Amino acid sequence: MRILIIEDEQELLCDLAKGLTWKGYAVDQAETGMKGYQMAMDETYDLIILDLNLPGMDGLEILERLKEEKPQTKVLILSANHHLETKLAGFQLGASDYLTKPFHFEELEARIRVLLNRRFVQSPSHLTYQDISMDTFSRCVTVKGENVFFTAKETAILEYFLLNQGRLITQQEIIDHVWNGDSDPFSNSVRVHLSAMRKKLKNVLGYDPIQTKIGEGYRLR
Numbered sequence: 001m002r003i004l005i006i007e008d009e010q011e012l013l014c015d016l017a018k019g020l021t022w023k024g025y026a027v028d029q030a031e032t033g034m035k036g037y038q039m040a041m042d043e044t045y046d047l048i049i050l051d052l053n054l055p056g057m058d059g060l061e062i063l064e065r066l067k068e069e070k071p072q073t074k075v076l077i078l079s080a081n082h083h084l085e086t087k088l089a090g091f092q093l094g095a096s097d098y099l100t101k102p103f104h105f106e107e108l109e110a111r112i113r114v115l116l117n118r119r120f121v122q123s124p125s126h127l128t129y130q131d132i133s134m135d136t137f138s139r140c141v142t143v144k145g146e147n148v149f150f151t152a153k154e155t156a157i158l159e160y161f162l163l164n165q166g167r168l169i170t171q172q173e174i175i176d177h178v179w180n181g182d183s184d185p186f187s188n189s190v191r192v193h194l195s196a197m198r199k200k201l202k203n204v205l206g207y208d209p210i211q212t213k214i215g216e217g218y219r220l221r
């Protein structure tokens with residue numbers, strides 16, 4: 001899942017990006033409001049973490065404009081501003097969540113997980129499909145009750161399939177949601193990660209749970 005962080009405190013921005021990347025998210029960073037708004041408009045993000053007090057363009061203004069253009073975008077406000085009026089204004093403009101600074105990384109991560117899994121009728125900590133189960137907290141995957149090791153990229157791809165069960169997923173979509181903007185994955189590299197992941201699943205399941213529709217995309221059977 002791909003996340004954009006808009007935050008002007010360099011150190012915090014860097015720590016957040018590192019922590020979330022470590023947790024398996026594809027992370028892009030913007031240190032000014034204008035840049036963040038531009039990136040949010042140009043790219044597809046599963047979630048935007050938005051500071052409010054930003055140079056150039058204020059967070060609430062970004063939120064308002066963004067919600068007009070891309071109403072589906074999920075935004076979590078992360079701000080030192082703890083005033084009720086500001087929080088309510090944020091929710092009124094369409095924020096999905098509001099966390100005040102200082103905060104614990106674990107809490108932020110827990111809220112992100114809930115937000116990204118909310119549209120599914122599953123527990124926010126586990127994604128399952130038949131014999132496949134992923135703990136979105138520890139990023140561990142079990143297949144038929146057996147722990148199977150997946151690399152970070154393979155785990156992120158599998159997570160995207162589990163979150164989009166039954167839907168046809170294109171290769172471009174996988175790139176958009178699993179890779180961040182800094183990397184420029186060749187379509188081949190997506191195929192390599194995808195096929196390694198499928199092989200591991202197949203080894204345990206005895207069949208490949210992912211169906212290829214040539215020229216169209218992939219789908220969990």
Ligand code: CA
Nearest residue numbers: 008051053054
């Ligand atoms: Ca700030």
